[in-house]
Amino acid sequence: MSYITKSPWIIHYDGSSCNGCDIEVLACLTPMYDVERFGIINTGNPKHADVFLVTGSVNEQNKNVVKQIYEQMPEPKVVVAVGICANNGGIFKECYNIQGGVDTVIPVDCYVPGCAARPEAIIDGVVKGLGILAEKREKLRQEQLAAKSGAKAAPQAMPVLDDPAEAKEEEA
Amino acid sequence: MVKMIICVVAYLILAPLIGGLLAGIDRKISARMQGRVGPSILQPFYDVLKLLEKEKITVNRVQDFYIACFFLFVIVTGCMFFAGQSLLMVMFTLTLASVFLIVAAFSSNSPYAQVGAEREMLQMMAYEPMVLIACVGFYMYTGSFDVYDIMETPHMPVVYLCGIFVGFVFILTIKFRKAPFDLSMSHHAHQELVGGLKTEFSGSTLAMVEAAHWYENVFLLGMVFLFFSNGEISGIIVGLVVCLAAYFLEILIGNSFARMKWQVALNSSWLVALILGGCNLFALIFIG
Numbered sequence: 001m002s003y004i005t006k007s008p009w010i011i012h013y014d015g016s017s018c019n020g021c022d023i024e025v026l027a028c029l030t031p032m033y034d035v036e037r038f039g040i041i042n043t044g045n046p047k048h049a050d051v052f053l054v055t056g057s058v059n060e061q062n063k064n065v066v067k068q069i070y071e072q073m074p075e076p077k078v079v080v081a082v083g084i085c086a087n088n089g090g091i092f093k094e095c096y097n098i099q100g101g102v103d104t105v106i107p108v109d110c111y112v113p114g115c116a117a118r119p120e121a122i123i124d125g126v127v128k129g130l131g132i133l134a135e136k137r138e139k140l141r142q143e144q145l146a147a148k149s150g151a152k153a154a155p156q157a158m159p160v161l162d163d164p165a166e167a168k169e170e171e172a
Numbered sequence: 173m174v175k176m177i178i179c180v181v182a183y184l185i186l187a188p189l190i191g192g193l194l195a196g197i198d199r200k201i202s203a204r205m206q207g208r209v210g211p212s213i214l215q216p217f218y219d220v221l222k223l224l225e226k227e228k229i230t231v232n233r234v235q236d237f238y239i240a241c242f243f244l245f246v247i248v249t250g251c252m253f254f255a256g257q258s259l260l261m262v263m264f265t266l267t268l269a270s271v272f273l274i275v276a277a278f279s280s281n282s283p284y285a286q287v288g289a290e291r292e293m294l295q296m297m298a299y300e301p302m303v304l305i306a307c308v309g310f311y312m313y314t315g316s317f318d319v320y321d322i323m324e325t326p327h328m329p330v331v332y333l334c335g336i337f338v339g340f341v342f343i344l345t346i347k348f349r350k351a352p353f354d355l356s357m358s359h360h361a362h363q364e365l366v367g368g369l370k371t372e373f374s375g376s377t378l379a380m381v382e383a384a385h386w387y388e389n390v391f392l393l394g395m396v397f398l399f400f401s402n403g404e405i406s407g408i409i410v411g412l413v414v415c416l417a418a419y420f421l422e423i424l425i426g427n428s429f430a431r432m433k434w435q436v437a438l439n440s441s442w443l444v445a446l447i448l449g450g451c452n453l454f455a456l457i458f459i460g
């Protein structure tokens with residue numbers, strides 16, 4: 001059994017949302033909906049998170065931020081796009097600086113429609129995401145087992161996050 | 173000798189179970205205080221088991237080594253305490269463990285972790301005097317630093333060490349990372365420092381930090397218990413009840429305060445150490 005579905009920690013990132021969806025995400029934490037019942041914690045730290053909740057569309061300025069948060073999250077991870085803006089750009093789609101939905105920069109596993117998405121829908125989306133998370137976990141385990149048995153204990157890749165080359169790219 | 177081995181083995185096996193359960197109860201009670209349903213009592217175990225399933229990402233390799241040392245020395249602290257060793261040695265080992273945690277946070281070069289580490293040092297400065305005064309108080313009362321000797325005293329030490337006891341419960345708020353003084357990192361939703369001290373730890377490293385806290389909390393409650401042991405069953409019962417009451421009190425404090433600045437933490441805990449601890453020590457000299 002995988003424990004990842006029992007303790008999904010969330011990081012919430014606000015792209016160019018109108019704040020409508022953000023309020024609804026935060027509403028999930030209130031006593032009314034209380035997502036901590038399911039072990040869900042809003043961590044605010046990509047390195048602790050399993051689920052990436054994005055509200056609002058991606059624009060020219062935050063596409064790197066979204067990418068970086070995604071890359072900093074350890075596997076297995078899922079991305080949940082909340083609100084129609086995050087799904088495909090929504091009413092901001094035609095704006096000059098909008099690139100589109102979240103799936104234009106990172107792979108999205110679960111789409112939650114709505115403007116604004118209701119807390120019930122968001123919780124539903126996260127729960128759908130948990131199913132995908134469990135699958136990903138299983139796949140990762142199979143890969144790890146395969147790596148262990150075959151190719152005599154190949155040293156585990158350790159992604160170094162503060163790679164100077166990457167940092168330079170960021171600055172430029 | 174046999175008693176010693178039994179105590180140490182029991183600590184090694186039971187401490188994470190009790191510590192994890194206490195953490196779960198903490199989250200449940202906190203949720204109820206906030207009008208929420210709250211997670212299952214086993215949630216802390218799910219969290220740690222999940223963290224062990226995650227991919228290993230580490231900023232640099234030494235960090236994992238330091239965290240392993242932190243974990244190890246926290247366990248050694250508890251083992252020495254429950255093996256009846258000298259209280260001073262126990263406390264020094266705990267300090268060493270905390271230093272490893274701080275060095276691990278510093279090694280990552282992340283600003284959040286570094287500010288967290290700096291605050292952790294301030295917290296250590298805040299609670300260390302009271303901890304030392306507690307050790308000295310036990311020595312002046314019983315004539316020995318050894319935990320087993322202290323446990324055999326005919327009267328509950330708290331009768332003579334009431335000031336020190338209150339002071340010790342005060343700094344427990346810092347050690348348990350509860351609200352007014354959870355400066356360096358907190359267990360709850362985000363704070364201005366993201367994860368503070370533990371920002372850069374993830375996966376199994378973070379799991380180790382969490383498990384170390386379970387061990388540490390059980391040891392700290394053991395210290396509370398020491399104030400009430402008189403070598404009899406009555407002392408054990410009273411001690412356990414007070415431990416639970418102290419834990420509940422910390423949860424209550426944690427939920428009713430906002431975080432304060434580090435100056436408040438430092439000043440108030442030194443003041444408490446000076447007034448309650450200092451006066452208590454002088455009183456002990458007069459009683460002889």
Ligand code: SF4
Nearest residue numbers: 018020083085115116
């Ligand atoms: S989907 Fe609607 S409510 Fe949500 S961010 Fe977009 S415009 Fe705002």
